Amino acid sequence: MENLFYFSDLFGVAVFAITGALMAGRKSMDLFGVLVIAIVTALGGGTLRDLILDNHPVSWIRDDTYILVASLAAVGTVVWVRLTRPIHETGLLVADAFGLAVFTVIGTEVALQHQVPLSTAVIMGVMTGVAGGVMRDVICNEIPLIFHKEIYATACILGSLVFITLRELGTPHWLDTGIAMLVVLFTRLAAIRWHLSLPRFHLLDRYT
């Protein structure tokens, strides 16, 4: 179980690194840029969470598997695209949703171990899931995608709330983890499938 969780985490790291490498490619960055954006996307959310919670050492500091997996995923993406293989868009979206689910549950759990209020635990779950992608977009000079596209963070919020509720109810660890991950996964996949988005807030320039 512990192992399964660790490998899921690394899978999430790899998928997020791929989305980072693709964004770097769209900006015509060089190999170093691709590596940095991939690593920031994959590990930025968890790092920010650990810094704010004072949860040291930050995961990837002691275990260099994380950096290795993110780097390999980035280089693999470049090689794959160079061989002019197309990116399987749907496959990537599903994998990304799975990564999001893992990160959200991990983030919520780490926060709960620090005895924070439940609302803070939800925020930490969401932050772990989405902050890396926000950093990727900000460094690449784009307004973060998740602030104006289909439901993404909302899936994290729901999954995190379900995880906390089940934990409070005392369900076994494998069960609350599994159900919470499925909630994130299905919410996100439903949002992609039916183009669900949150209402947007258009402020005309005449205001302020």
Place this chain on the structure above:
Amino acid sequence: MENLFYFSDLFGVAVFAITGALMAGRKSMDLFGVLVIAIVTALGGGTLRDLILDNHPVSWIRDDTYILVASLAAVGTVVWVRLTRPIHETGLLVADAFGLAVFTVIGTEVALQHQVPLSTAVIMGVMTGVAGGVMRDVICNEIPLIFHKEIYATACILGSLVFITLRELGTPHWLDTGIAMLVVLFTRLAAIRWHLSLPRFHLLDRYT
């Protein structure tokens, strides 16, 4: 007195959250984006200060009133604008100046408690006041307003210096806090009223 300070702090959080929500609206973000930008604007400066000073737990981690106030202010802004009520621009600027004053004094005081050199305390006061707004602008893909508009951070520097000087002179806490806040408030309001700005540094492209 302690209570008065706490409520002033929450008032500052609310005002800064409103400016964040308005910026998110100008970028047509969705509800989640509005919440994130509001929270980052309201709590980003204090969080960065706490991380750099190693001042844990970060304020909003244990007391979820901060997140709650920022979120309510953000949602309230959206509802208010949806009802096509105009934003009272002058009122918002005055409220923002008040928030700036509170944050500057709090930031300087927290730094002083960590036995840092006085120059570092001033920097922490300014950082608490302005870094949230800088993060808001960077995430929203704008060059930070405070780097090229009317005097803003300069008001924090003055207020922070006055606060430190009075503390060194041994005035009562309510007095140095009050005077320092008034200094920030009046400097900022004077800057708005008479469009005072710092000299700008225009570098033509032929240099470097």
Place this chain on the structure above:
Amino acid sequence: MENLFYFSDLFGVAVFAITGALMAGRKSMDLFGVLVIAIVTALGGGTLRDLILDNHPVSWIRDDTYILVASLAAVGTVVWVRLTRPIHETGLLVADAFGLAVFTVIGTEVALQHQVPLSTAVIMGVMTGVAGGVMRDVICNEIPLIFHKEIYATACILGSLVFITLRELGTPHWLDTGIAMLVVLFTRLAAIRWHLSLPRFHLLDRYT
């Protein structure tokens, strides 16, 4: 030796602050903006490294010489350009390469003192060298230069690897420091001289 290192560090701070001030000038920022961008460029990389390694107090918190040197360098740049003196571009590039060399070695050494894996030490060396410049570019709304221009971070990687290898071999401290710095310096200068760059990753829009 200790002193020589400290002054080299301050020299690096000054040079990086100048590149920050010049970028702020290209964006027509005001004096406060120039100061902030200069300080962030000069101290941002080391600060991020210290936060992630939990290496407190952050260097400039206790010793205000760092902030003072960065501020003086920024103000000096503005005055220099105002007197319409041209910037000696080649001189600045060489000085910047020297600053990069110092920061890389310091960053790697600080990381090694925290008993991290060697790969993490390299990352910390690179981060100390380049993260300040990345923050400068992101705040100024530019895609970071080092992700698409001549070899820059690669010089840090090489220098950091050489430093670690020599340390493992047990060479005297002045020797591994000196050689590693020369490696960074010459790699960077060679890259500038012959316009060496890493291969770039162009992703056409039809992918993803």
